[in-house]
Amino acid sequence: MGRPPCCDKIGIKKGPWTPEEDIILVSYIQEHGPGNWRAVPTNTGLLRCSKSCRLRWTNYLRPGIKRGNFTDQEEKMIIHLQALLGNRWAAIASYLRQRTDNDIKNYWNTHLKKKVKKLQLAAAGCSEDNSQYRDELASASSQQISRGQWERRLQTDIHMAKQALCAALSPDKASILSELKPANGFISYTKPAVQAPAYASSTENIAKLLKGWTRNAQKSASSNSGVTDQNSINNNVNHIAGAESASSEETPSKVASNSTAIELSEAFESLFGFESFDSSNSTDLSQSVTPESSAFQDYESKQLLLDPSAGADDDQMPQLSLLEKWLFDDQGGKDYLNDLKLDDHEDTDMF
DNA sequence: AACGGCTTCAACCGCCCGGAA
DNA sequence: TTTCCGGGCGGTTGAAGCCGT
Numbered sequence: 001m002g003r004p005p006c007c008d009k010i011g012i013k014k015g016p017w018t019p020e021e022d023i024i025l026v027s028y029i030q031e032h033g034p035g036n037w038r039a040v041p042t043n044t045g046l047l048r049c050s051k052s053c054r055l056r057w058t059n060y061l062r063p064g065i066k067r068g069n070f071t072d073q074e075e076k077m078i079i080h081l082q083a084l085l086g087n088r089w090a091a092i093a094s095y096l097r098q099r100t101d102n103d104i105k106n107y108w109n110t111h112l113k114k115k116v117k118k119l120q121l122a123a124a125g126c127s128e129d130n131s132q133y134r135d136e137l138a139s140a141s142s143q144q145i146s147r148g149q150w151e152r153r154l155q156t157d158i159h160m161a162k163q164a165l166c167a168a169l170s171p172d173k174a175s176i177l178s179e180l181k182p183a184n185g186f187i188s189y190t191k192p193a194v195q196a197p198a199y200a201s202s203t204e205n206i207a208k209l210l211k212g213w214t215r216n217a218q219k220s221a222s223s224n225s226g227v228t229d230q231n232s233i234n235n236n237v238n239h240i241a242g243a244e245s246a247s248s249e250e251t252p253s254k255v256a257s258n259s260t261a262i263e264l265s266e267a268f269e270s271l272f273g274f275e276s277f278d279s280s281n282s283t284d285l286s287q288s289v290t291p292e293s294s295a296f297q298d299y300e301s302k303q304l305l306l307d308p309s310a311g312a313d314d315d316q317m318p319q320l321s322l323l324e325k326w327l328f329d330d331q332g333g334k335d336y337l338n339d340l341k342l343d344d345h346e347d348t349d350m351f
Numbered sequence: 352a353a354c355g356g357c358t359t360c361a362a363c364c365g366c367c368c369g370g371a372a
Numbered sequence: 373t374t375t376c377c378g379g380g381c382g383g384t385t386g387a388a389g390c391c392g393t
Contacts, residue, residue: 015363015387035379037379051378052363054378056361056362087383088382090382102362105383106360109360
């Protein structure tokens with residue numbers, strides 16, 4: 001039998017993506033959802049390999065991506081996480097929901113690596129005034145302490161999160177639970193107000209591209225014969241934007257979920273000692289901190305992309321989200337902690 | 352204005368892992 | 373059990389932009 005290869009390498013285009021390709025890809029994912037990347041080039045006619053499509057989506061077009069201008073908190077977070085996890089960029093990215101692993105990796109390589117090196121020199125006795133990051137460096141570089149502290153905080157905060165979830169799911173909150181559960185059987189922790197900007201950011205990305213592209217196209221109109229129909233593309237973008245705004249409509253279940261989502265997010269927010277990195281999303285659990293919740297959000301995002309009203313058939317859908325399963329599954333939590341447990345530690349005074 | 356070195360970051364490459372056949 | 377493939381990940385590359393001379 002055997003499946004056909006991922007891409008036949010013949011006629012596969014490489015290099016920068018054009019706005020037209022972006023729109024085709026976004027339109028396709030808008031309709032079918034992310035995943036099954038192998039089918040994307042075939043179904044869209046894009047002369048790209050499936051990997052390239054996936055990367056373009058995950059690193060650039062995916063909704064909710066924040067680009068450039070890393071905040072101090074994000075910087076500190078990355079420094080901490082890099083010290084803790086090493087170059088596991090995907091793991092680090094899962095704690096910074098608006099950043100991609102590629103973005104973080106690039107930022108580390110171009111900015112933070114130098115900065116940390118510089119600060120290590122400073123900490124070693126140079127007179128240069130780097131007080132802003134000196135403490136940061138000290139905690140990040142003293143890994144024996146920080147790892148232990150992190151682990152303890154994780155354990156405590158996971159416990160807090162579990163308590164919050166148990167409280168939310170306890171019988172006397174059954175009504176909340178039932179309201180929490182959207183038609184597809186998944187509990188939505190996502191504040192509805194957040195979805196719209198998330199999708200919008202994708203549109204904005206493309207709009208920005210188009211803006212630049214329009215200018216470039218005037219310069220080199222003859223060089224690219226396949227991208228002359230600006231109106232159709234604009235229409236396409238408008239169509240996408242329209243679909244996005246439609247998907248952002250507040251549903252009763254989502255509105256009902258807000259209070260519990262906030263309650264849960266407070267537990268999660270403490271996970272790393274400071275609040276959500278984007279103040280506009282400070283209570284958005286979907287911006288929260290675990291790889292598991294990341295997976296959950298990806299799934300939820302997919303569901304929304306596929307069909308905002310999808311999943312009316314409860315019987316065919318899992319009753320617990322990945323996040324819930326993780327929170328309820330002690331072993332899973334232990335495994336996760338074991339992953340983080342890089343060495344023994346003696347510190348005891350964190351809590 | 353022209354040139355060369357430096358920096359940034361999107362995209363590619365190659366490896367690995369898990370699941371399906 | 374083995375093989376194959378899709379997807380994910382980290383490392384690397386190279387084009388484009390920036391900056392100093």
